[in-house]
Amino acid sequence: MRIAQISPLWERVPPFRYGGTELIVKLVTDELVRRGHEVSLFASGDSITTAKLRSVHPQALRLDPKIKEPSIYEQMMLAEVYQQAHHFDIIHSHVGYNCLSYCSFVKTPTVHTMHGIFTPDNEKIFRKFAWQPFISISEAQREPRLGLNYIHTVYNGIDTAVYPFYPEPTQPAYLAFVGRISPEKGPVQAIKIARAVGLPLKMAGKIDVVDKEFYTEQVEPLIDGEQIQYLGEISHEDKVKLLGGASITLFPINWREPFGLVMIESMATGTPVIGMGLGSVSEVIAHGKTGFVCHCLEKMIEVLPDAMKIDRQTCREYVVSRFSVESMTDEYEKAYAMVL
């Protein structure tokens, strides 16, 4: 099949460090090539892929200080994709609402993976193009009131080969928290849980500019460097070690997470996850088997001893069978077949 993949241009494919969307684009694209498809990847020129790379700029826009109007580059890319639509059997967009206004000019269908969240502004353009074929990354991500034509849910997948299995957690035991240090991700809640159960907590993740004040005022005062440690932004290797060595990974979110990649990253290393039952969490954690889905902080504390008894091999196998690149790509191939 001749497939065009459209990635955001802000970050390279794959991303240097953070960038969930660009990581998924990388994995799907290269796996589709491996399966014999003829794939064109529209992405920043420094992207690395086995597909045919098509770029309007040599660098990830985020890394080029000369660029003041990034949306212009996306317009150029989308014009290129859709002007050449007849060369493709299907177009797979990862750029959210940005390509909606182009897809009705061509005969080649576009499928849209919804990586982002809805906002009062973007809801309006989604409603206008509600008939387009959308793919959600969890059932919870869907907003039934918008009436979008969802044709399938495709869970994100990871390359399980780069997440080695840790049969036993490190001793002495500790809890892990990996994610942006922002109110939605619940770092303060993670600290409360760790204090309540008397276990060390190792935290890692970036602090966005908008979250600087939240960090200084609400998180930093609770970090003692002993029981509660913050390791800053860490590499993939350090993240795997941190997650794999943990007894439990905490995911005490305060918002409707659309997917939550860190949950599958943790389970892939064998570490169960205790998550707050918002958004996708109950779809990603197999309650009682690979972790626990709770609805309040007290419950998260209460289930912790049981969670530590969970079989780590089961966690690993669960991710390999349900959240691998292969299973994700199987589902995308099904979605392509549905629209053709």
Added chain:
Amino acid sequence: MRIAQISPLWERVPPFRYGGTELIVKLVTDELVRRGHEVSLFASGDSITTAKLRSVHPQALRLDPKIKEPSIYEQMMLAEVYQQAHHFDIIHSHVGYNCLSYCSFVKTPTVHTMHGIFTPDNEKIFRKFAWQPFISISEAQREPRLGLNYIHTVYNGIDTAVYPFYPEPTQPAYLAFVGRISPEKGPVQAIKIARAVGLPLKMAGKIDVVDKEFYTEQVEPLIDGEQIQYLGEISHEDKVKLLGGASITLFPINWREPFGLVMIESMATGTPVIGMGLGSVSEVIAHGKTGFVCHCLEKMIEVLPDAMKIDRQTCREYVVSRFSVESMTDEYEKAYAMVL
């Protein structure tokens, strides 16, 4: 002829106070309707026009505090215009590069009036669509190195009826400066000229946030409220009175002005203009007849006594014959005929 006019959505058509592009859109649109064309105006929902108004939002985006992502509304508008392109004989865009990525999907031609300036980012998309039919608002605005397919120059026009003629300047004599208080517009140079010739200077114009520091540091200390007066932002009526009552309007710019509406506003009231010969200035002022085009500050000072002797009726007639709504619309009709 069935014509679609596309306006920016940020400001209403016509603009509440400032907004050169939206004012031109208003004048051309209504004049085309008066001439019997079937015109659809794509603009904010609070626009006032005799054409058929088509909107994706009830208000100018600038005035709606709930709007965080204005570009989404422009995407919705452009999708609507181009999906219905077959209902129009011609599409006339005033939104710069934003519609370039759409126009090649339809058979109806688009003509693009270039109201804005070129930037390192937008130059790239203009080059990509260089074959599209462009209209410059002055010869000087063109950038030959970009190789754009300019089909015509159409000077901006004004509704001369709302600029009454002042046969004599007010006594005691004064100089006028109307424009943004920004380095490009040369308010400091205007003050230097006024001081050199010993005439009062009345200045009016808005101060943008980015120019606040420039104003406080370089302009404000020179304003004494007597010889040098700053009147702030003023209404259309006050602007006409200020320009019409002046002996001379100064236009001592420091940048390549693409058109410079205030020059024709001043001449319409009968007041000659002394301008710095950058950008469009030598095309808009009839040197020696309706003002003077100079190349340094000293020359602007030197020609002032001669400029005060210029016949004010000639200034008025010059604008009526070359820079009226009617002459502008004549030229746009010629441009439409060229692409059809």
